[in-house]
Amino acid sequence: MLVVSAVSQFYCSSVKLVFLTLMPKEAKVKSSELSSKSRSSPHWIKFAAASLIAAAIAGCGGGGTGANTPVTVSGNATAASATAAAAWKVLQPQITITSAAIPATGNPVIQFTVTDTDGKPVTGLDNYSQATTAWVKALTNVSFTLAKLVPAANGEPSRWVSYNVVRPPTIAERNGTLTNKACDATTNATWCGTFPAADSQGTLVDNGDGSYQYTFYRDPKQAETIVGTLIDNGTALKADLVAVPGDLAYVPTATHRVGIMITGNAPGTGTNNPTAATTGYPTAVAMDVAGNATYDFIPATGAAVTATDTSRDIVNINTCATCHNKKGIGHNTRRDPKLCVTCHTDQTKFSYVEVAKTGTAPGPFTYTATTARDHSYGKVGGESAFTYPRMIHQYHMGKLLKNQGYNLNNHCTLPVAPAILGSNTSACFNTVALPMDVRNCTTCHDGAATGVKAVKDGDNWKNVPSAMACGSCHDGINFADDTGIRANGAATGHGRNNISRNLACSGCHTPADNALYHSDTAAVSNVGTTLPRKPMSTAAARTMSAVISGAAVDASTGNVTVSFKVLDGATEVTDPAAISGLQISLARLNPAVNGASTDWQSYTGKARTTVAANPPVIQGYSETALMSNVTIDATTHVWTYKFQLLNGSTPGDIRTIDHVHNLSSASVTGPYSAASAPSLAKLVAYEPTLTHRIGMEFSKAAVPAVGATPAVAAVANKFNAIYDWVPAGGTAQTRNIVSMNSCNSCHNGLKIHKGYTTEYCVTCHNANTMDPSSGIFDDATGVTFSGKGSKTVDLQVIVHKLHMGNKLPSVAAGTPFQINGAGHDYSNIAYPGVINNCEVCHSPTAKKANGTTALENAANWYTMPTKAACATCHDGASTVAHVDAQTTTAGYQTCVTCHGPNSSLGVDVKTVHSKKIPK
16 A cells, blocks of 8 residues: 555656746736646546546547547536546647638638547547636637748848737726726727737537637737727737737738647536636646647648748757657647747737846856845846747756846745745746756757758758847847846957847858857857867767777786777877876676665775765775876787776785775865775675676867967767676676666766766766765764765766756755755756656667667666665655665565566556656
């Protein structure tokens, strides 16, 4: 029972998203049920999701098992059954728009089909609701957008303009309650202004076979006229809906885009009922993965947009999915940026007041009730903060933004516990850290001719620079008056004449220069000036690598030697001065025992503390190579290194490892000195029959400036060289669980601490390595010390916890997650993807860092569940107690019995972690 409780709680709990509930302020009320804040997981639906899932997938309202048997969504007039709600939760609707037309008279008509992930038609989506406060009824789960593309002209980039900027009034507004509302009359109003919104008040026809026809409530041909009749009121100004005169004019020959969303709460739950009643129905059950679709067309011809038509197709959903796993990003309903841009136009500034920019000094910013600026950051410089390029760039720029205290639309709540922010952390832009180099524009913008991420206008980022797009990252610059702080921190402004529009941008910032500045090139030439700079952290910038060919332990001396070659591209390197910072690690793989999996131990550990009042703890370290221990064969170009092994009672003899060596006498305080080091928590006795691993890192040496040639900084090696062997001979056992290639889906070649290869990381970050701020005396006298600390930095522990971040149960309970002291608090990390989608990191098709060899133990995450791995994410008090209770007094872990692949309880790790994952 404890097992079921723990797992169902994790499965059913609401997983908040990185860009959660980011909607303008009025829409928060209207769409409250789409926010995860109002989405709960009732007790009965937990059991429905577990016990009725098979029936649920077959259909909400019955049906057979044939491939084309419709999946029927229940009506919302009656309370939803547990089966129907569970089926809605996992539906994942697939939408295909087959045609769109805007007739000369009448409103737009859209034809589309809906299926589930198995291709079965979905029917019954025509549920409406009308609250007592509403003048017009609206669909509860299907909504539509419509926008026009204004072509690029006079140096200005193309842009989308939404026609859906008027809405039917509420009953109160028709009766004259119009605080900050711009309507077409003070009483009996028929239209009111709004930032871009979805059209859901029209007529939806369900054909009963998965095909639908929708007729819009709004007529885009009348949008310009209706907006012209609005009466300004307070901050609601109709001019904010028309950035340029003529924007809202209907142009039938222009490119138009229609969007569809299917999302929200299950019919018959929450307020999804005919009268939007708040009682009488089960607690709201939200759809996990919304359906999104768009369709570009030319109204004059009714034809879909072709490659020769004007377009603005800049970002492909597959690029977002690289990190976000195709989950809902905005409002928990929007997954496709092609849909997002139909609403996130400059018109989203409607009803917002101008916000002054303050606090431009670089540095960390603390969000508190008295210092958070721009509590309703929505309009700045006369433009919208929600315009898609600005908003998305600023989210991803995050901590590197020069202006401080961002709080988009006041969605970032204030701290709720020490060092832990409230919900919607990412709306406080200055708290966000992109997991890759922010200059890597091509990660999102792919202008290639082909590929799953390629889009027609993917190179706009470099071809069509603008003050709005570029200034969203370079936010410290005021392009109008040439003041402000540059991205490098210099308070020297733009450095060019005042620029108020975009015509002059491309004159200086050519496509070639834009690509160069956002690249892995170490030096950049611009306007005749050579500027040295730090290159991006991408594999392309790293040309050096090493290949280890062998290792041996001398039978008489115990000395360990390793042989390798150093390559710069394909060229074999023979000059030791060509590299710098050579570090080599040596570890041993302990066999699996007592239900726990294999684990590494380092022979090259050292003692360290970062807290003067604490004794030192054991940390895994690489050995900083003595170049005098290196020999290079002039003929074969093979390098040989002899390990120092200072932890041996006879230095260099692996057979005598009996302590750790202090990092330096200055870094170790307390009762120990460099001459009297603490004992290892677990002695690494030499076992020649066990697998050993050698890992290596180094950098390509810096090249000083020569004449007019700029200096080139040192660049780390392409990937860490790894070599596994058994000193006594035989086949090496493996523990290769995660490839850095999987990490690169989000980190994109960024160096993570010292490593580019996870196989190298584990030689230091293992069960014998502790947090240097966590040293403790561990006996009753408080005098002797064994070298242990109170907190591990084992890789499987810290990586899981770092990615869980603010979703850790322990963090939610008020305990910050910190490594290396309070200055390194990771409690606010918001993982951008689906947090329980383990296969993002544990890919079943993963290859090693060299890109050719399969990862041998990629399945370990579900075939060998252990306390050390699973209890790091599931670290709530009750779950930890359950794990401890399932560990025998002899130390045997029984996790695999219930959670392994042969579990008969339905709680095996792989099954549980496949739920709620977008397909």
